[in-house]
Amino acid sequence: MFEDVPIQSIVASIGAIIGLIFGYIGRITRFCTLSAVETAVYGEHWVQMRMWVFAIAVAILGTFLLVQYDLVDLSNTVHMLPRVAILGPILGGLIFGVGMAAVGTCGFGSALRAGSGDLRGLMTVGIIAIVGYMTIRGFLAIPRQTLIEPLSFSLPAGATATVHGLLALAFDLEPDALAMPVSLLMTAALAIWCLKDTEFRTNRRALFGSVMVGLLVVAGWFATGYIGADEFEPQPTESLSFVAAASSTLIYFMTFTGATISFGVGMLLGVFGGSFLAARQKNEVRLEGFDEPREMRRHIAGAILMGFGGVLSMGCSIGQGLTGVSTLAVPSFLALFSMWLGAALGLHILIHGWTLSARA
Structure with a gap:
């Protein structure tokens, strides 16, 4: 039935x-x-933060089981590169966290807002997509490539920048010897x-x-790493x-006739749809915009x-805070x-x- 359907379309549909x-x-x-950080820091209410941490726990266990039973190979993912990046995750995380505070939510939250008709969320996602692509391939890639990436250091052959990988390296054990206990x-x-x-x-x-x-983090790994592991057209895990995902979606629609759809594009469009359904169920679908120029400037800067x-x-915060952390990659934890610290600062x-203090 699906023999003639391109594998990228199948993976994107699952996404x-x-x-x-x-x-x-x-x-x-x-x-x-952001709400998790805000309620914990200012409201001393930790339910939303515990939601985040419990989701991480489920993702770690599920991802480990996928790897343990050889269903997914994570060795070619960005989180398992044989090098340790320090400055990029720390500086980038701080910058991202301050941006979250300025906007009032992260990229995922902005997509949720956009799905219910909030034009502020739609604009934020659009700017994130443009600036993200500029940082990947545009002129903003210059400071990234010249100042950030050279400060990463390589690991010995077979080692990974994961918690268990670095512990195994420190104690001269096999790279995967500590994967299960950790x-x-x-x-x-x-x-x-x-x-x-x-x-x-x-x-x-x-x-x-x-x-x-x-x-859902585990499902994403399975969709791309198992279903997408086509012999002729393997999809990125x-x-x-x-x-x-926002940058990929922007480029996909701008170059549609020559573009290939991906998991990230399908996933982002799905989030818009899911948010719309939830908002419609709660009668929250309505067009909203900026109340004043100052609010707009803050959203632009944050995005x-x-x-x-x-x-x-x-x-x-999702890509590293959930997906990356599920692999136990040390840069993801950093x-x-x-990001949490940057959000609190923002x-x-x-x-x-x-x-310097609330009293000042």
Whole structure:
């Protein structure tokens, strides 16, 4: 039945289904990186942060099982390169986090907004796509290539920049010798930290949302790494991410007659659709725009920072914070923590101005 359908179309279609579910779940459960940081820092309310961490735990376990049973080969992904990048994930993560605070959400959240008719979200996604592509292949790639990438250092043959890979290297063990114990230990530690909190444990919406998001990361790996592992046209192994997906979608529609659709394009379009369905179900579909020029300037600046920072850190809060971390890649952890720190810094600037403390 599907013999004559190009493999990239099949993978993109699966990506659209995954995105549809992600968009719907993300909207109804309010799965948001910035809200998780904001409620934890300023509201001392940790349910949304625990949603994030529990989703990470599910993604780590599911990704490990895919690799353990040889269903997916992650060795050719950007997260498993045989080098350690330090400055890019940290600096890019900080820049991305400040951009999140300026906009009020990340690239995924902006796509959710756009799906319900929010023109601010649509503009933000568009700017992220343009600036992201400029940083990948345009003139903004010059500072990235000359200042950031040379500061990465290579690892010995067979080693990976993962938690278990670096530990195995430090203790002179086989590269994959610690993959199982480290993956299971980290999954258990993160899950226990989340589930020990009664408020989170009894919040069915939060539990459902985190488990589903974690499983969608695993589904993305499976779609591209197993179904997309065509003998003649193998597809890039990837999962949920938004800066690269936004740029790919922009280029796809601009060069449609000669372009090839991809998982990221299907996924992003699916998120728009899923958000629309959830918003329509809750009667929240309406056209919204900027209230004042100052708000527009803030969104433009934030979107530029997210597009540039997302490429420097090799992924956004979803692409690194969930997809990258699910591989236990050390740069992904650096990027995620930097994004959280950048978001907290950006929120502080918005609330208190350029002061060192809230009292100042």
